[in-house]
Amino acid sequence: MNLSALAGNTSLKHQLEGETARHGLSHAYILSGPAGSGKHTLAGLLAAALVCTGGGDKPCFSCTPCKKVRGGIHPDVISAGGEGDVLNVARVRALRSDAYIKPNEAPRKVYILEHAQDMNDSSQNALLKLLEEGPPYTAFLLLTDNATALLPTVRSRCQVLTLSPVTVQEAEAWLAEHYPDHTLQERSAAAHQCQGILGRAAALLEGERTDPQAIEGAAQLLQRLCARDELALMEFCTGLERDKWDRDQLAALLEEWLLLLRDGLVSAAGARLDLDPRRQKLAELAARRLSPKTMMQAAELAEQLHTACGFYVGSGHIAGWLGAGLAQLCR
Numbered sequence: 001m002n003l004s005a006l007a008g009n010t011s012l013k014h015q016l017e018g019e020t021a022r023h024g025l026s027h028a029y030i031l032s033g034p035a036g037s038g039k040h041t042l043a044g045l046l047a048a049a050l051v052c053t054g055g056g057d058k059p060c061f062s063c064t065p066c067k068k069v070r071g072g073i074h075p076d077v078i079s080a081g082g083e084g085d086v087l088n089v090a091r092v093r094a095l096r097s098d099a100y101i102k103p104n105e106a107p108r109k110v111y112i113l114e115h116a117q118d119m120n121d122s123s124q125n126a127l128l129k130l131l132e133e134g135p136p137y138t139a140f141l142l143l144t145d146n147a148t149a150l151l152p153t154v155r156s157r158c159q160v161l162t163l164s165p166v167t168v169q170e171a172e173a174w175l176a177e178h179y180p181d182h183t184l185q186e187r188s189a190a191a192h193q194c195q196g197i198l199g200r201a202a203a204l205l206e207g208e209r210t211d212p213q214a215i216e217g218a219a220q221l222l223q224r225l226c227a228r229d230e231l232a233l234m235e236f237c238t239g240l241e242r243d244k245w246d247r248d249q250l251a252a253l254l255e256e257w258l259l260l261l262r263d264g265l266v267s268a269a270g271a272r273l274d275l276d277p278r279r280q281k282l283a284e285l286a287a288r289r290l291s292p293k294t295m296m297q298a299a300e301l302a303e304q305l306h307t308a309c310g311f312y313v314g315s316g317h318i319a320g321w322l323g324a325g326l327a328q329l330c331r
């Protein structure tokens with residue numbers, strides 16, 4: 001397979017290349033990874049590979065089907081579940097009816113299902129039937145932030161491809177290719193700040209800023225944890241509940257908080273970071289006041305809560321969980 005358009009993800013590429021060489025492409029994949037991690041790039045590559053008519057490594061990028069997939073105009077590559085298109089039972093049943101209509105021009109019909117984690121159990125069960133009993137020419141690519149939100153029965157019918165964050169070097173190389181007009185310094189800063197998520201690096205270069213409230217909130221959390229002030233931490237988290245922070249705001253806060261912890265760990269290891277002065281100060285504060293173990297535990301908690309933000313967990317509950325977890329780290 002030709003997966004060069006996907007940055008990083010060496011082990012995923014090996015997995016896919018090995019399996020494809022042995023058994024050919026599967027009829028169902030789950031593409032799992034956070035927003036901006038390359039799920040759409042990989043879905044495009046798999047869809048093109050499924051309909052490619054070129055010889056040699058697939059997708060070839062030069063045959064007509066490959067070009068059509070790239071242009072988003074291939075009639076046998078169908079996207080569902082995007083903005084404003086909810087994958088409820090009725091929608092999944094409609095897809096099932098569509099699946100029984102033979103492909104227009106390709107030997108396969110490829111369905112790309114976005115936000116697969118938002119499907120409720122009934123929708124997933126309807127999809128399961130299609131995965132199990134659908135016509136042999138159909139293929140399904142389920143895109144999700146969180147594969148564990150899918151029913152085990154659905155997961156067991158699919159090959160799970162987990163996209164991993166890219167390294168700083170991989171991010172820099174990708175940004176150099178896609179953002180040549182930015183300075184080396186700008187690209188390097190974005191590569192360091194993106195936590196291995198290229199979509200985030202691109203957003204940073206394109207001027208999309210993190211919510212200032214999230215930045216301020218994460219700094220507050222760090223200062224209060226460094227002071228081992230259990231009460232102040234609880235107060236802050238109760239405030240999140242009182243001010244009705246929603247799950248997206250909390251997710252932004254947690255992402256920022258994870259970045260601060262990572263900077264603190266890097267600083268504690270004695271490495272130099274290329275940060276703005278305020279972040280630099282916070283990183284040094286964390287390195288001085290918190291043990292690496294505490295920072296790791298705080299990061300683990302933040303990761304768990306970030307995952308919870310993707311489920312139907314109430315934001316008040318997440319804020320309370322954060323307060324209780326951090327208070328425990330003060331002891």
Ligand SMILES: [Zn+2]
Pocket residue numbers: 051052053054059060061062063064065066067
């Ligand atoms: Zn091709």
